[in-house]
Amino acid sequence: MRYFIELSYNGKNYHGWQIQPDVISVQEKLNIAISTITQVNIQVVGAGRTDTGVHASQMFAHFDVDKVLKGDLVFKLNSILPNDITVYKVFLVDSEKHVRFDAISRSYEYKIWMGRNPFLLDFTWQIHSQKPDIQLMNEAAKLLLEYTDFQTFSKVKTDVYTFNCDVTEAYWESKGNELIFHISANRFLRNMVRAIVGTLLDVGLGKITVDGFREIIESKNRGNAGLSVPAKGLFLTQIKY
CATH class of the missing domain: 3.30.70.660 (Pseudouridine synthase I, catalytic domain, C-terminal subdomain)
Known part of the structure; x- marks a missing residue:
């Protein structure tokens, strides 16, 4: 099952969106939060890449998991994520939908x-x-x-x-x-x-x-x-x- 996430972040403390060795990225923080909730190693895919220090008032990401997730996912994620990253929506989509390639x-x-x-x-x-x-x-x-x-x-x-x-x-x-x-x-x-x-x-x-x-x-x-x-x-x- 594929979930889309709508989020925003203050990029000041991050070396951009994309996960990289030895530096902190937004993608890494989101991976950790979702993996903690699902108890599965999750690697999210982003709609694009922002560079070091760039902000996003709207960003989308998606991840795949083999079960329907229960409870208030927005609340759970925001409880784990640092205060400079905020999730607004988490929703199921068709498994063929892609945050990057389907963006127009x-x-x-x-x-x-x-x-x-x-x-x-x-x-x-x-x-x-x-x-x-x-x-x-x-x-x-x-x-x-x-x-x-x-x-x-x-x-x-x-x-x-x-x-x-x-x-x-x-x-x-x-x-x-x-x-x-x-x-x-x-x-x-x-x-x-x-x-x-x-x-x-x-x-x-x-x-x-x-x-x-x-x-x-x-x-x-x-x-x-x-x-x-x-x-x-x-x-x-x-x-x-």
Whole structure:
């Protein structure tokens, strides 16, 4: 029997989603909690991978077990999991359903705070330069919808089979001191959103033009793109099936 789990987590204390030797990951914590409840060695599968320090306000995972699980699984899991990981739903699905391969889109937000705010240190990148030009950044962000090959914004050493992604939404909004970048696609490359944000900021600060941003995309060269902004401002916000 296959169960889906809907959860969220604060990524500050974790080396990303994926289990790795000698470091703490979200997947490892979830494996331990579910294995404790089921008394079976469980290895959960995630809908995607978030990097070290990246947060998820919505994430899905699944696991298989050969029996129907009784009781309030949400309560049981949250009683075992650390406070920075929270489960919202656990539900039975068809055994063919897959959290990763059946997902049709994923959405991220990147949050920037203009100035200082001690209460948002772990969840925004706080910058103290002039406020970037949102209109220019949105003009450049629209170009992302015209392309499918995003090798320019991918981590250089990665084992992906293709750099193609179908970006369906990309825009900035301003809320007082906060700037939020929204992006949705069928899939994302490693470091892709953080590299896009860094390059768009270069547009907003006048370091490159909108046409220059297009040239950077078409170059397929990570060295031409902007900096990879800090992980703490990045949130996986939605996964659609």
